[in-house]
Amino acid sequence: MARTTIEDVAQKAGLSVATVDRVLNGRAAVRPQTTERVEKAIRLLNYQPDRLAARLARGRDYHFCFVLPVGNNSFMIEFGEEVRATAARMVHERVIIDLELTDVFDAPTLAATLDRIGDVYDGVAVVALDHPRVKEAINGLVDRGVTVVTIVSDVPSSKRCHYAGIENSSAGRTAATLMGRYLGGKHGKVGLIAGSLSLRDHSERRFGFEQVLLHEFPNLTLLPVLESRDDWQRAETVTSDLLAAHPDLIGIYNVGAGARGVVSALEKSGRQDKVVYITHELNDVTRRALVDGTIDVIINQNAGHEIRSAVRVLMAKADKGPVIEAMEKIRIDIFVRDNLP
């Protein structure tokens, strides 16, 4: 049961391998009827080019770039680590991944970065701010033939070919459902802390959370959103003030980074057992707080999965292979104390 090769196709079609190759790779002018013959032979033999051999022969490296935010946000630091780890592993597969750190929250800066790196890479993965200027830069890349995927935060209206990340409004809804169920009919106030609402992911989470909380749990009162700017010290201050101002606070949903600030404010207040605290992103701090009981639920997106998915998509696009959508769907992880990995 030898593999069917390009030669078998040529023979079947009564043509030469050269011609079959021309058809397969759109290399030169071929008459329509000839193309037809080749395609028929391919269908008959169910021929599938050997990707391994193709990549070996092309001898070409895949150059990708991951554009991530600078800064000391722990999620992004971990994300960067994961990218590096993936890069190290992928070298053996002829994949070279560069890391570009930039101020993602500043549209002109991010756009400038994207504009700059265009000609060097086959594909770019970017944590994108949803801003017209950024969208334009993404479209510019695509127009110049660079494959673009967004990660973590999406720009749906752009020409990016894929988004490797979670649906943030669903994440917010999930948080609300768990909050409501954990509070089981109790009456009281719920606070929401966001990093910054100018980030699409944060505002979408908030949107989903509000939607479910207001409709499904009328016993709960949602307080006005507070901003932590993804800074844990600020998050701590904000939380302390919140706790002081509302003795009947029974829930906190932290949409962004800075989870540790909320943890320490809660622990200092001694009310960690009376307040259901749901937060995003699993890391050393949140893990410990979850085990201790200060955090009740962590909603997470798996950085490794997102990165590997992004790379798979970039590679598939690079050699015009198919993308299996179901496989690339990033799930929203829910962690309680007992199913921590």
Add this chain to the structure above:
Amino acid sequence: MARTTIEDVAQKAGLSVATVDRVLNGRAAVRPQTTERVEKAIRLLNYQPDRLAARLARGRDYHFCFVLPVGNNSFMIEFGEEVRATAARMVHERVIIDLELTDVFDAPTLAATLDRIGDVYDGVAVVALDHPRVKEAINGLVDRGVTVVTIVSDVPSSKRCHYAGIENSSAGRTAATLMGRYLGGKHGKVGLIAGSLSLRDHSERRFGFEQVLLHEFPNLTLLPVLESRDDWQRAETVTSDLLAAHPDLIGIYNVGAGARGVVSALEKSGRQDKVVYITHELNDVTRRALVDGTIDVIINQNAGHEIRSAVRVLMAKADKGPVIEAMEKIRIDIFVRDNLP
């Protein structure tokens, strides 16, 4: 930045490619000091053999076999589908996956199957019953040079090299925590329905569930375990009886298959809103019931992930590559209505 090849290594070591190859593939007698020289050169150059080229050259197919239970259990049917889908995709990578359906619940039958298929495959993935006879069969395979991984259900004491599945006791604990939190201090009875306790995965889930429920939620009374034999009709009967016998039943944890039976019993009783129902495995039936509110939480293991993980491990072992443990860890998924994929 051309790739470092086997030739570079040979040159660096002052030896011939033939000798380097002998060292790399343990092909023939090589003096220890020569081996040393080669290894040093490899280290210096940080040489990594090109797996693509190697596989192309070897021209060898990977033959794997998945041994799954026969029967009409929906999880296993889906599992089989996923195996077939994966197999179809992997043909292009020189991986041939056969499917062997057998009565996994009968130790001698399963063992006989394992004994029989030994010589044909490079690797075997098996849904294993934890039984001495099966363990022996697994060890026999391993001794004959076949790589064995267990999936879904493990035999930890065997020589299998990997388990691609979730930690079932953690899954049970997770269910208990969610049950306890959802019930928020209410007093009442909780029922547990298992497929069959002779399966390791079911009894482990039960164990984890009981452990957490008894220790953390003294307000809840756990009723004696009921067995559904993974049959939904029986599950329905059992559940109806349970509901009738205990008007103060406020929670059900269904450890095995047959979720639909529990759903219909609950819906017929009209008590679906008063009973927190947590079950395993996401499928069309459970998905609908979760959306409708009859099911409150689904705990899931992703069949596709487990299969792909098993295949990755089998391939890695087949060409003596490394296994990245962190990547192969199968997570316990929690689904509420809002984070359904």
Add this chain to the structure above:
DNA sequence: TTTCTTTTGATAGACGCCTATCAAGAATTG
């Protein structure tokens, strides 16, 4: 030292595809 055994070198031919070139055949144009 000679002979035999063990270790190494050199090299060719796969594996399946890509790239490029040159010549031959077919179709088009004037």
Add this chain to the structure above:
DNA sequence: CAATTCTTGATAGGCGTCTATCAAAAGAAA
């Protein structure tokens, strides 16, 4: 009809590794 263009064929060489063979060199035994 010849001259020109467009399509195809044939073929070589390469990608990095494996496998196999034969000859050459080195070591051990006589």
